[in-house]
Amino acid sequence: MKRYAIIAILTALIVAASPCPAFAENYPQVIIGGRVLPQEPCVYDCATNIIVDNLDHVTSDSFAAYNGENTLTLHNYSGPFIEALDQDLTIICEGENTIGSEDYPVEAGIFVSSRDLYIIKDKDDTKDATLKIYFTKMGLNTGYYGNITIDGSLITLRHCMPSTSSLDMYYIYCKDLSLKGGKITADSDAAVKVYCNGDYRQYDGSEMSIKYTTGSLRDSFGLVVYYDMIMDGGVLNITSDNGGITADRLCMNGGKINITAVNAGLSIDRILEMNGGDLTIEGGSGSSLSPQIGIVLRSAEALFCGGKVSIPGNSFTAAIFDDGSSDISFTGGEHDITGSASAVYIIGELKFGFTDGYAHFSSSEGPALVTGRGITLENGAAFSDAAMKIFGVMDPTASLVPAGTQAMWSVYTQELDPDITIARAKDLAARDVTVLPEQTPAPQPQPDNPVTGTRDRSAVLFVAMVCLAVIWALSKNKVRNIV
Numbered sequence: 001m002k003r004y005a006i007i008a009i010l011t012a013l014i015v016a017a018s019p020c021p022a023f024a025e026n027y028p029q030v031i032i033g034g035r036v037l038p039q040e041p042c043v044y045d046c047a048t049n050i051i052v053d054n055l056d057h058v059t060s061d062s063f064a065a066y067n068g069e070n071t072l073t074l075h076n077y078s079g080p081f082i083e084a085l086d087q088d089l090t091i092i093c094e095g096e097n098t099i100g101s102e103d104y105p106v107e108a109g110i111f112v113s114s115r116d117l118y119i120i121k122d123k124d125d126t127k128d129a130t131l132k133i134y135f136t137k138m139g140l141n142t143g144y145y146g147n148i149t150i151d152g153s154l155i156t157l158r159h160c161m162p163s164t165s166s167l168d169m170y171y172i173y174c175k176d177l178s179l180k181g182g183k184i185t186a187d188s189d190a191a192v193k194v195y196c197n198g199d200y201r202q203y204d205g206s207e208m209s210i211k212y213t214t215g216s217l218r219d220s221f222g223l224v225v226y227y228d229m230i231m232d233g234g235v236l237n238i239t240s241d242n243g244g245i246t247a248d249r250l251c252m253n254g255g256k257i258n259i260t261a262v263n264a265g266l267s268i269d270r271i272l273e274m275n276g277g278d279l280t281i282e283g284g285s286g287s288s289l290s291p292q293i294g295i296v297l298r299s300a301e302a303l304f305c306g307g308k309v310s311i312p313g314n315s316f317t318a319a320i321f322d323d324g325s326s327d328i329s330f331t332g333g334e335h336d337i338t339g340s341a342s343a344v345y346i347i348g349e350l351k352f353g354f355t356d357g358y359a360h361f362s363s364s365e366g367p368a369l370v371t372g373r374g375i376t377l378e379n380g381a382a383f384s385d386a387a388m389k390i391f392g393v394m395d396p397t398a399s400l401v402p403a404g405t406q407a408m409w410s411v412y413t414q415e416l417d418p419d420i421t422i423a424r425a426k427d428l429a430a431r432d433v434t435v436l437p438e439q440t441p442a443p444q445p446q447p448d449n450p451v452t453g454t455r456d457r458s459a460v461l462f463v464a465m466v467c468l469a470v471i472w473a474l475s476k477n478k479v480r481n482i483v
Helices: 002-017 422-428 458-482
Strands: 029-032 042-045 050-052 063-066 071-075 082-085 089-094 096-099 106-112 117-121 130-141 148-159 169-174 177-187 192-196 200-202 206-212 221-240 243-261 264-274 278-283 293-297 301-304 308-311 318-322 327-330 334-339 342-345 350-352 358-363 375-377 389-393 408-412 432-436
Touching (some): 089 106, 089 130, 096 106, 106 117, 117 130, 117 177, 148 169, 169 177, 177 192, 264 278, 278 293, 375 408, 389 422
Parallel strands (some): 082 106, 089 117, 096 130, 117 148, 130 148, 130 169, 148 177, 169 192, 177 200, 177 206, 192 221, 200 221, 221 243, 264 293, 264 301, 308 334, 318 342, 327 350, 334 358
Antiparallel strands (some): 042 050, 042 063, 206 221, 334 342, 342 358, 358 432, 389 408
16 A cells, blocks of 8 residues: 555656646747647638648638748738737738728737837838738737837827727837837827837838827826937827827937927936937927927936927927926037027026037027026137126025026126016026027138239239349349359
8 A cells, every 4th residue: 555655646746747738838829819820830811710831721812921930921911919929029011911900909919928029021022011000908019028120011000999098008018119111100099109118219211100199198208218219310200289208318319300299398307419310399289288398308418419409489388498407518400499488497507519500599488598507608609699698696685697506597688787686687688599609700801902803912022023133133143253
């Protein structure tokens, strides 16, 4: 009996150590509409909803061909959602492809479980390839840790649920998002955003347009980038009745960003760096919010080294504003910045050290420039109006420069009374200010001869005559010595 008991115990241990059938599917797999594709080359036939072993058995021109590893080719695909578990997934688009429909949207279009998703176009195909996804919760989703790279194809992400105030819906949800080519149109009448838990990067040849509608929700944005947003090229368009873009850091080296927003066009937590490209921010409408801020700096540093920044009209109360202690530096580029109350209103310091370009600031109701720690001109930078001066004022008794960190600094075309108040100083501050690089005097042309109209060469002729006289005298003296 003891021997049988030992055998029974050993058998139980072996069974316990064996894989449980309930978890036998914990291996890399690709799923279409709930059907697991085999780990070998196969084809999903959209017309019959059947998985076949090769293209010869497909009954229509609408299918998804799987290579058995990590690549799925959509050819005029019209079918259910696609997901990948425990593996990266590359999707090649051919022809016109659709996931879900207006009447029967899917909850999530393409889902890759915390791995990487690549959507590309066959480089040998000269025709445009399209992919349309109609969804109710997420269009493209790789979870908190998965990256998405899009290179080619015309992608439309359409949210199909009636307008809602939920903030848990996403056109794209991923860690890093990289746009290398193609065009993405993200369209909705609800609060649907693009969310990057990591970095966002865009290159030449790519374009993305995001529509974001929230109603009266505050502090919400059409594009959320948790860390770095780097624009090396391409076009990014955002239309929002609330916030446009929020990022920890924006480094713009090229390309174009066009934002139409209400609450905050661009919100930066750490650093804004303009090296090139075009950034345009305009005030929008369509919600209960009135246009407030163009660029919000949250104790951030803003470096305008190149490119162009345009915040036109008086649609924002302040074109650039900080709610902490941000510093701004302008050293290059061409910038036209306008706000109704102020063009720039920051607690930190404002520096100008242009080597080329200009910065133009204007406001209709108050000072063009307001800072708490002073305005500095460096490297020969100067106001276009030589009469303009910088003063700092402190309530209640007021003191001129230096006024300290609690002062209001601005630009004036007149001297200020020693006991002026900040309220009065705001009224007297310049509402239109242009800063230019150091102006090098142009070389003066030679005066023209009043008779001939040509430049006067009398000085040159005089020197030439003197030289000839000296040469003649030396030659005469040489003759005499010979004789």
